[in-house]
Amino acid sequence: MQNGNSERFKKINFAAWLGIGINIVLAALKFFVGWFANSRALIADALHSAADVVTSFAVLIGVRAAELPPDEDHPYGHGKAESITAIIVSVLLFVIGLDIAISTLGDIGSENPVPGIAALYVIIFSIIVKEALFRYKLHLGKKYNSEAIITDAWHHRSDAYSSIAAMVGVGASLLGAQFGLSWLMYGDMIAGVFVAALVMVMAYKLGRDAIHNSLDHVLHEEDTVDMIERVNGVEGLIKIDEFHAREHGHYVIVDIKIVVNPDISVREGHDIAKRVKNTLMEEDRVRDVLVHVNPLDVDERETKRRSDLT
Structure with missing residues (x-):
């Protein structure tokens, strides 16, 4: 790059x-x-x-x-x-x-x-x-x-x-x-x-x-579809909570909140976040990525478990 x-x-x-x-x-x-x-x-x-x-x-x-x-x-x-x-x-x-x-x-x-x-x-x-x-x-x-x-x-x-x-x-x-x-x-x-x-x-x-x-303009949803699809394919990621791609002149800085399994170790969560960042950094316009890791909520976890069983 x-x-x-x-x-x-x-x-x-x-x-x-x-x-x-x-x-x-x-x-x-x-x-x-x-x-x-x-x-x-x-x-x-x-x-x-x-x-x-x-x-x-x-x-x-x-x-x-x-x-x-x-x-x-x-x-x-x-x-x-x-x-x-x-x-x-x-x-x-x-x-x-x-x-x-x-x-x-x-x-x-x-x-x-x-x-x-x-x-x-x-x-x-x-x-x-x-x-x-x-x-x-x-x-x-x-x-x-x-x-x-x-x-x-x-x-x-x-x-x-x-x-x-x-x-x-x-x-x-x-x-x-x-x-x-x-x-x-x-x-x-x-x-x-x-x-x-x-x-x-x-x-x-x-x-x-x-x-x-x-004024910290963020890319519209239709302009971030490709990036979001690529992130959703990252191993270990359950879902994306928030995604903001801020235009900073000719390049973009991404703020993203991801959800992972709460039972994994801190190291595993860090590795997932790193894979998310590396995936986004492959985009020519992306200069930096800030990843915040959230554990899956208890209620969401139960809903997901039931969905997997069915």
Whole structure:
């Protein structure tokens, strides 16, 4: 399982650095082309990409922290660092969306110069790159159960939406200049506000899920069927009293209460508990198992005896 964790860290670490590198290149490209092509929409999109660099660094820090081994203060590990990172990224995403909406609304009524065609080409290129990065990171995040990477993936999707808004705005300006339709200049404003609202809604949903998972969320019954079936097959186990699989970031910690024969020795009870733990630890997502052993109740024991006789 250690090798699996090492591979997970390497893949997610690579994805985080890839996002940082691409965002730096896109931010620089958008800013310089936006400046020379006289496109305020593209310059604003460049600032959005620059903000992505900060959030990608936050993801990288969160993933590194989540991979730290358990210590005296954190005996269950640091898996929730990814949930915290996801919350931070969601807040930043919401603030960026709000800033885009405010700045776009503030431009209504001001003079809006016609941008150059180069701005449109750069925006289309940015949309293609960001969509590809979104799909890659979403696949990786689901494969390795990383909230931070999944949140960052949707951040890239929000960037594509932002670029689409810029594309609509630049396209409207070019068409307005070509056909003398001044009202098309407002297409930039409308698209900007619409996409900013989408970004804020997305940020809210991602943040809500991250907060939910950070509050000792347990897996639903349908998600633990396989684990429970495997435990029920352990020799010496009579039944399971309680079973809780707590999500701790990208891994799971299981709390389980089992029932055994009250006439067996402490050593035999310990061996049964150890077999239960080893069975559950075979699951890739399970990082630790806490087993509590209960003796079969007298009344239940009599019921079981009668059932065996019949």
